[in-house]
Amino acid sequence: MNILLKSAKIVDPTNKDLHLKKRDIFIKNGVIENIAANLDVQGRTKVISFENLHISLGWFDSSVSFGEPGYEERETIQNGLYTAAKSGFTDIVLNPNTNPLPDSSSDIVFLKNASKQSATTLHALGTLTIRSEGESLAELYDMKSAGAVGYYDYKLPLKNSNLLKVALQYAHNFDGLVHSFPMDMQIAGKGIVNEGEVSTRLGLKGIPHLAEELSIVRDLFILEYTGGKMHIPTISTANSVKLIAEAKKKGLDVTCSVAVHNLCFTDETLVEFDSHFKLMPPLRTKSDAKALIKGLKDGTIDFVTTDHRPMDIEHKRVEFDNASDGTIGLESAFGMLNQIFDLETTISLLTKGRERYKVKTPYFKVGENANLTLFDPNPEYIFEEKDILSTSKNSCFLGSKLKGKVYGIVSNNQIIN
Template sequence: MNMLLKSAKIIAPENKVLHLKKRDILIKKGIIEKIAASIAVPSNTKVIDKKNLHVSLGWFDSGVSFGEPGYEERETIANGLKVAGHSGFTDIVLNPNTHPVPDTSSDVVFLKERASGSATRVFPLGTLTKNAEGVDLAELFDMRNAGAVAFYDFKRQIANPNLLKIALLYAQNFDGLVFSFPVDNQIKGKGIVHEGEVSTALGLKGIPSLAEELQIARDLFILEYTGGKLHIPTISTADSVKLIANAKKKGLDVSCSVAIHNLMYTDESLNEFDTFFKVSPPLRSNNDCKALIKGLKDGTIDYVTTDHLPIDIEEKRIEFDNAANGTIGLESAFGSLNSIFGLDKTIGLLTKGRERFGLDIPQIKEGNEACLTLFDPDAESVFGTDDIRSTSKNSMFLGASLKGKVYGVISNNQITI
């Protein structure tokens, strides 16, 4: 397919030649053929001319969940990838929260085959342990060869410190990346929301910040002993930021991410007992929220993630104690971040992360494959149910004022607009 983007303002802070310039971009058979101030429309070419059209490198998300296999009623891979494309994401890392979980090479191959041919590319995570049970290591090396980019028991504690030690040592043989979810279940106990004034006022069992920080401190001690590469997904407390900052000063190979909803909302959103705000890790205090934003600005926190997690409505419209954790976040990601950080920083955050997973980093350059996200950064809207393309509708962002509109992506010789 041949396409011509007309008068697209390029947002590429790392490219001093093209950044903030308005250009026509001609794409033939998935390759950027020409970038110029004005290009005549060739025959058999689709012209894309949108209001206030901006373009950047395709966006990347290090933590997206769908449902297939096992929970297709939540989200299939096919529809989930359409949602990701319409939300501006050309590349996603797929969480292993399916049934069965992907703990063998054949499982990883299945996921990649189901995702082939889409504009948005999928990079699966394999589980760290068999059946994600935290007992025996899964087939890490075989899964890596099949295409798994890292290993993660999705939102489950690695309770056995020796297991993490062995995993970090073993994964060094093939430069593998190990995830460790930051929670100590014994400290967490039966807690379901952040422990603080709000949980006390609402009579809900709290999860102390210590439950996250103790696990992170333990994992960092183990990493210092073993070496290797560790990623801590979705941190949520101010002291977690400090722990990771200190570890980086020591030279440890550790990275971390934060969920966008932990930047937008605090535990004060729980006052109406709306289960759409029940997530793991929980929404924390205002001070935590400020520390997370500061951590992103100074580079302590490496990546943002939508932590997109579709959940059946039947598992949300029940008593708060029994409701499932999770919110969808792909559709609201750009508008949320843009309202907090402004355009340049937002694009920097959304295009960062591929290098940690050993993936190629695209460039807006003649002769390169087109991997582009198209958007209008100035459009303002209130996020509503009509904006949700996901099969599951469990979004805590409903009613939020967002800044920015995504048109879609051009990637993998495909277009989603």
């Protein structure tokens, strides 16, 4: 397939020669063939000329959930990857929270085979323990050999400290990345929202900051003892940022992420008891959100994620206490981040994270495979259900004002627009 992108403004802060320049880009059989101020290409070529077309390197998301296998009513792999592509993401890391759970090499092979024809590339995580039960390690080495990019018992903290120690020591032998969800469940108890003034006023059981921070302290002490690589997904408190900053100063090989919704919403949004805002970790305070934004800007927090988690209506349209956690976020990620940060910062955040998962980093130059996101950063609009491409519609961003529209992607010798 031949593609010509006309008058595209390139947003690539790492490329001084092309950053913020308008160029035509000719892509032949998935490879960038030419970049120039004006190109006139002969032969069968698909010409793309959108209003105020901007392009960047393809976006990456480190925490995405679908439903297949087992929960196809929530989301299939095919539609999930199409949604990711239309939302600007050329690479996503898939969480291991299906049925059956991917805790063996054959499960990883299934996920990769089911996604290999898609424009957006799926990178699979395997579970850290068998069936995510926290009792025995899963087939870590075999899953890595099959293509797993890391290990994670999704949203389930590992209670057994010694098992985490053993996992880090074992995975260290083959450069495996261990995820540890930061939540001490004995401290959290039956809490469902942030513990504080709002939870007291609403009569909802709270999860104190301590539950997250105590878990992070434990994990970092174990990492310091064992060595190896750890990723702490979706932190939510100001003190968590400080703890990770101190660990990095010590030289520990630790990264962390934050979900978009924890940057832009606080526990004050819970006053309507809208189950779309029932999330894990919970929405925290304004001071926490400010600290998380600052942590992203100074690099303490390594990357931002949508933490996209489709959930069918039967699990969301119930009493707040009984509703399932989670929100979809792929479709709204760019528009919301572009409201919080300037465009260059937004693009930088959306393109970070690949190196941690050993995913090939794309480059914007002739001879490289085209891995590009197409967008217009200017339109402002209210996010509505018609903007949702996911099968499930459980978005906490419904009714929010967003800035910027995604046109699609060019990746894997395909264009989705």
